[in-house]
Amino acid sequence: MKRVLVSGGTGFIGRLALPMLLERGYEVHGISCHRDIPAARGIRWHRADLLDSDQVSELIPRIAPTHLLHLAWNATPGVYLSTPDNVAWLRSSLQLMQLFEQSGGERFVGAGTCFEYDGDYGYCREHLTPLNPSSLYGSCKHALQLTVSGLSQHASFTSAWGRIFFLYGPHEYQSRLVPSVIRALLRGEQAQCSSGSQIRDFLHVKDVAGAFVALLESDATGPVNIASGKPISLADLIRTIGRQLERQDLIALGALPDRANEPRVLLGDVSRLTSEIGFVPEYDLETGIQDAISWWRQQPTHPTPS
Numbered sequence: 667m668k669r670v671l672v673s674g675g676t677g678f679i680g681r682l683a684l685p686m687l688l689e690r691g692y693e694v695h696g697i698s699c700h701r702d703i704p705a706a707r708g709i710r711w712h713r714a715d716l717l718d719s720d721q722v723s724e725l726i727p728r729i730a731p732t733h734l735l736h737l738a739w740n741a742t743p744g745v746y747l748s749t750p751d752n753v754a755w756l757r758s759s760l761q762l763m764q765l766f767e768q769s770g771g772e773r774f775v776g777a778g779t780c781f782e783y784d785g786d787y788g789y790c791r792e793h794l795t796p797l798n799p800s801s802l803y804g805s806c807k808h809a810l811q812l813t814v815s816g817l818s819q820h821a822s823f824t825s826a827w828g829r830i831f832f833l834y835g836p837h838e839y840q841s842r843l844v845p846s847v848i849r850a851l852l853r854g855e856q857a858q859c860s861s862g863s864q865i866r867d868f869l870h871v872k873d874v875a876g877a878f879v880a881l882l883e884s885d886a887t888g889p890v891n892i893a894s895g896k897p898i899s900l901a902d903l904i905r906t907i908g909r910q911l912e913r914q915d916l917i918a919l920g921a922l923p924d925r926a927n928e929p930r931v932l933l934g935d936v937s938r939l940t941s942e943i944g945f946v947p948e949y950d951l952e953t954g955i956q957d958a959i960s961w962w963r964q965q966p967t968h969p970t971p972s
Contacts, residue, residue, distance in 0.1 A: 667693050667732075668691065668692045668693065668732050668733060669692065669693040669695065669729070669730070669731045669732045669733065670687055670692045670693070670694055670695065670731055670732070670733040670734070670735060670882070671695045671696075671697065671726075671729055671731035671733070671734050671735070671766075672684060672687070672694065672695070672696050672697070672735045672737065673697050673716060673734075673735070673736045673737055673738035673762070674697075674736075674737030674738035674739070674777075675696030675697060675698060675709070675711075675737075676696070676698045676700060677737060677738065677741075678741070678833070678835075678837055678838060678839075678871055679737050679777070679833075679871060679874055679875050679878065680696070680735075680737045680738075680875075681837065682871060682872050682875035682876075683735060683737070683875040683876075683878055683879055684696060684709055686875060686876060686879045687735075687879060687882075688708045688709070690879070690883065692733070693710070694708060694709050694710065695709075695710045695711075695712060695729050695731060696709050696710070696711050696712070697711075697712050697713075697714050697716060697725070697738070698711060698712075698713060698714075699713065699714065699715045699716070700713075712725055712729070716738055716758050716762065717754050717755070717758050719758070719761055722758065722761055722762060722765065723761075723765065726762065726765035726766060726769055727765065727768075727769050729769075730769045730770060731766065731769070731771060732770075732771060732772045732773065733771070733772065733773045733774075733775075733882060734762070734763075734766045734771055734773070734774045734775070735775050735878060735879075735882055736759060736762065736763075736774070736775070736776040736777060737777045737878070738755075739752075739755050739759075739777065739807075740752065740755060741839075742839070743839050743841045743842055744841070746803050747781070747801040747802065747803045747804075748801060748802050748803070749802070749803075750802075752802045752803050752805075752806040753802070753806060755806065756806040756809055756810055759776070759810050760810065760813060763810075763813070763814055763817065764817075766823070767817065767821045767822070767823055770822070771822075771823045772822070772823050772824070773823060773824055773825075773882060774814060774818065774823055774824070774825040774826075775825070775826050775827070775828060775878060775881050775882045776810060776811065776814060776825070776826075776827050776828070777828055777830060777878070778807050778808070778810075778811055778827045778828060778829040778830065778889065779803065779804055779807050779829060779830055780829055780830065780831045780832075780867075780891075780893070780932055780934060781799055781800070781801055781803060781804035781807070782797050782799050782804050782807055782808040782811070782829060783795050783796070783797060783798070783799075783829075783932075784796040784797065784798035785798075785800060785928075785929035785932065786929070788865075788929065788930065788931030788932065788933060789931065789933050789935065790829075790891065790932070790933065790934050790935060791891075791935040791937075792829070792888065792889040792890065792891060792935070792938060793888075793889075800927075811827045811889065814827065815827070815887075815888060818887070824885070824887055825887060825888075826881050826882075826884070826886050826887055826888060826889075826890060827888060827889045827890065828877065828878050828881050828889075828890055828891075828892040829889055829890065829891050829892060829893075829934070830874060830892045830893075831866070831867040831868070831869065831891065831892065831893035831894075831932065831933075831934045832866045832867055832868045832869070832893075832932075833868065833869055833870070833871045833874045834868055834870065834871065834954070834955075834958055835870050835871035835872060835954065835957065835958050835961070836871070836957070836958065836961035837871075837961075838871070838958075843859075843900065843903070843904075844868075844903070844907065844955070844958055845958070845962060847859065847904055847907050847908075847917075848907055848911070848958060848959055848962045849962060850916065851907065851908065851911045851913040851916055851917075852911070852959075852962060852963065854913075854916070855916065856916050856917075856918050856921075857904070857908075857916055857917050857918060858918045858921035858922050859900070859901075859904055859917065859918060859919050859920075859921060859922060860900070860919070860920070860922045860923065860924045860925070861901070861919060861920050861924055862899055862900040862901025862902075862903075862904055862919045862920075863899060863900070863901065863924070863930070864899065864900050864924070864928065864929075864930060864931075865897045865898070865899055865930065865931040865932070865933060866897070866898065866899075866900060866903075866932055866933070867893045867894055867895065867896065867897060867898075867932060867933045867934050868894060868898060868903065868951065868954075869892065869893055869894045869947065869949075869954075870947070870948070870949040870954035870957065870958075872948060872949065872957075873894075873947040873948055873949055873954075874892055876945065876947070876948065877892045877939060877943070877945050877947075878892065880943050880944065880945045881939075881943055881945075884942070884943050884944075886938065886942055886943055890938045890939055890942075890943065891934035891935060891936055891938065891939060892934075892939065893933070893934030893936055893939070894934075894936070894947065894951075895933070895934060895935065895936035895939075895940075896951070897931070897933045898951065901919055903951070904917055904919065905917065906951060906952070906955050907955055907959070910952075910955055910956060910959060911959060
């Protein structure tokens with residue numbers, strides 16, 4: 667029996683990965699530090715704080731997972747890039763990986779970030795683009811990837827590393843770009859944005875979850891970009907939302923300053939994801955934005971305009 671442990675199982679990506687893993691015949695275990703763990707048929711939940719080394723030391727040998735999908739990390743907008751919590755999550759992740767190996771684990775997949783790359787290059791290929799993270803978040807993620815890769819070369823488990831670019835969809839933090847624009851337009855308010863000249867690579871969160879599940883089931887090793895491979899300016903993304911909601915008049919591009927020192931272009935090469943892993947996304951940008959809008963319409967604080 668394949669027994670998978672998913673850290674961050676109640677998070678943005680993890681909540682969607684869990685049922686996919688069940689469908690593929692895994693015995694699925696999730697970790698949550700929340701008092702109220704969501705009911706989900708077939709999921710075996712464990713309440714634990716991954717930043718508590720004693721709890722982790724007790725939990726992993728007891729579950730003895732054959733597979734580990736490590737998604738948990740601090741991703742709070744406006745905080746995650748520089749918070750010292752990144753160091754705590756790196757320390758915890760290293761312990762988690764070591765205990766997994768000692769318990770006879772076979773396959774480890776971790777969630778990385780496009781912020782591991784040197785942002786001056788724009789178009790990012792896994793084994794070509796230089797790695798030069800400019801944030802504590804990117805540095806700690808990259809340090810974990812290097813350690814996982816090094817250990818797995820001399821241990822009994824294989825490892826892969828999914829570098830996430832930009833994602834959106836249901837349950838996203840309200841202050842992020844896509845939900846902030848959707849919510850403003852649903853309320854009939856102006857959506858104040860930067861110039862929108864930045865070029866980014868967006869993938870629906872369900873496809874991000876599906877890509878991680880496909881990566882876990884594959885034999886691929888090392889870093890793999892989790893992205894669409896399709897560049898879009900933030901202005902065009904915002905206009906897509908405005909067009910679908912028929913409120914282009916409320917979009918105020920340039921009302922906010924662009925962030926200082928951010929890369930103009932961040933785009934992922936997806937050759938490994940599509941050719942080697944064989945992953946095909948379910949959503950394109952149009953259907954993905956439709957899904958996000960539909961979800962936010964159903965939230966009680968976001969009524970549909972008459």
